[in-house]
Amino acid sequence: MEVLKLQPCGKDYLWGGTRLRDEYGKKIDLTPLAETWECSAHPDGPSIVSGGSFGGLTLPEVLEQHPEYLGTKVRDGHMPVLVKFIDAAKDLSVQVHPDDAYAREHEGDNGKTEMWYVIDAEEGASLIYGFRHRVSEQMLRKAVETGTLDRHLQKVKVHPGDTFLVPAGTVHGIGKGILIAEIQESSNVTYRVYDYDRIDKNGKKRELHIDKAVKVLDMSAAPDVRQKPRIVKYSPGCSRELLCTCRYFETERIQVSKAFSFSVMESSFQVIVCLDGYAQIETMDMEGKPVRFSKGDTLFLPAGMGKCLVIGEAKMLKIRC
Numbered sequence: 583m584e585v586l587k588l589q590p591c592g593k594d595y596l597w598g599g600t601r602l603r604d605e606y607g608k609k610i611d612l613t614p615l616a617e618t619w620e621c622s623a624h625p626d627g628p629s630i631v632s633g634g635s636f637g638g639l640t641l642p643e644v645l646e647q648h649p650e651y652l653g654t655k656v657r658d659g660h661m662p663v664l665v666k667f668i669d670a671a672k673d674l675s676v677q678v679h680p681d682d683a684y685a686r687e688h689e690g691d692n693g694k695t696e697m698w699y700v701i702d703a704e705e706g707a708s709l710i711y712g713f714r715h716r717v718s719e720q721m722l723r724k725a726v727e728t729g730t731l732d733r734h735l736q737k738v739k740v741h742p743g744d745t746f747l748v749p750a751g752t753v754h755g756i757g758k759g760i761l762i763a764e765i766q767e768s769s770n771v772t773y774r775v776y777d778y779d780r781i782d783k784n785g786k787k788r789e790l791h792i793d794k795a796v797k798v799l800d801m802s803a804a805p806d807v808r809q810k811p812r813i814v815k816y817s818p819g820c821s822r823e824l825l826c827t828c829r830y831f832e833t834e835r836i837q838v839s840k841a842f843s844f845s846v847m848e849s850s851f852q853v854i855v856c857l858d859g860y861a862q863i864e865t866m867d868m869e870g871k872p873v874r875f876s877k878g879d880t881l882f883l884p885a886g887m888g889k890c891l892v893i894g895e896a897k898m899l900k901i902r903c
Contacts, residue, residue, distance in 0.1 A: 584634045585863055585873045585890075586882040588641065590618035590667075591627035596782055599671030601761060606667065606878030617668050620880035621853045623661035626770045629880075641882065653850035653885030655903050661768050662692075662903055663831050665853055665880065667701075668762040674755050675788070676710060676731060676776040679769070680798040681750040688794075689771045693750045696766035697826045697833060699899060700744040701857055704759030708739045712752055712804020719796045722775075726792060731776045736804045744809055745825045745833075751800040763855055765901055767830050773798065825899075834900045838892055844900075846887040853901040854881040854892075861894025 592608065598616020602608045608618050619627040621641070628640040636644045641661065645651055649659050656662055679685075679694035686692065698709075714736045717725075725731040735753065738746075740760060748754050753775060756762060773791035782788050814823045819840035826833045836842055838861060846852050854863070856879045863881065864872040866889035875881060876896075883890065892898075 583865070583884055583887050584636070585865070585887075586634065586636060586641070586644065586884070587632045587873055587875065588621055588629040588880045588882055589632045590620045590629055590880070591622060593617040593619070593627065596780065597670060597672040597674050597758075599669045601669045601671075602667055602878075608667075608878065614671060615669065617666050619664060619666050620855060621663070621665040621882055622768070624664055624768050624770055629882075648884070650886070651851055651884035653848060653903065655849050656851075663853070663901065664766050664768045665855060665901060666764040666766070667878075668756060668760075668764055670756045670758055670760045670762070672758045673778065674757075675774045675778070676735065676753060676755045677772050677774050678753050678795050678799050679750050679771060679773070680794075682767075684798050685769060685771050691771050692767045692769040694767050694769040694771055695750045695828060695830055696748045696764055697828070697831070698744075698746045698748065698756070699763040699765075699825060699833070699835070700740050700742055700760060701763055702742050702761040703740045703744075706739065707759040708737045708757045709746070709760065710735045710753065710755035710757070711738050711746060711748070711807050712736045712754070713801065715803050717801045719801075722796060722799070722801070723792060726776055726790070729779075736807075738807055746807060747826050747828060749800075749828075751798055752804070753799060763857070763899060765826075765831055765833055765899075775799075830903070832902055836892075836898050836900055838894060838896045838898070840893070840895075842892040843889065845889050846883045846885060848886040850903040851885045852883040854883065855899040855901070856880070857897045857899065859894065859896030859898075861892050861896040863890055863892045865890055
């Protein structure tokens with residue numbers, strides 16, 4: 583059983599920048615490079631395994647050969663999460679994602695609850711999270727038509743290290759100048775509510791999806807999403823911090839100064855996303871060769887891999903179901 587180092591699929595959405603290529607070493611010939619789908623088995627952008635026994639195969643192809651790599655908690659045989667980097671050089675559209683029931687009935691895909699970890703943000707950068715007050719369908723449609731939707735949206739200033747859980751049905755938008763790691767359900771269903779009247783590369787305004795959006799939107803006032811203090815656990819050589827847990831995934835932030843040991847149980851695969859630094863990972867039973875990784879790299883660890891050891895100096899996210 584091997585640690586799988588992944589190569590991402592890139593997306594050139596019009597709001598993207600160049601940071602993922604310039605700062606994170608993504609060798610993808612797209613400009614702009616808005617997103618990299620780091621760990622993905624979604625048909626719209628699967629990751630590819632780099633090196634090892636599965637080198638050159640897509641992650642879905644590996645999981646088709648070895649469905650046990652997902653773990654016993656994954657009962658339908660499909661990769662449940664998708665992990666991305668997002669470089670918002672410009673504002674993203676104001677949008678919403680449906681829940682599982684609606685998406686499966688109407689789109690043939692999963693719903694999309696997601697989590698944002700803010701890697702970096704320009705001073706004063708902000709994002710949209712929910713409505714400032716309860717709105718009605720009539721109010722929403724009128725605001726979109728008149729370009730006044732902004733007055734109804736909750737704006738939140740962000741700083742590096744902030745974390746936000748965005749449940750399906752929440753109106754949202756990532757603001758310009760923010761670099762994010764996103765952990766989400768494996769889905770590519772987005773309903774645009776407003777797009778600032780922008781023109782795409784074909785000279786046309788991007789499609790809005792108001793009729794679908796109003797069917798899935800939570801139109802109540804948004805909760806207070808100011809950052810709460812989090813518990814940091816320290817042990818020799820590392821610290822770990824639980825950022826988010828929900829029914830779909832759990833995400834920790836790990837700061838390794840010397841070494842970090844953990845176990846990958848049979849219940850779930852794990853994903854490591856390196857945000858900074860340099861390290862290597864090895865399995866304690868030494869079946870697989872040590873795998874080196876650095877800033878921008880993403881690793882898939884099959885369920886049941888057992889005890890693992892990370893040695894080096896690195897900041898990383900660790901995700902599991």
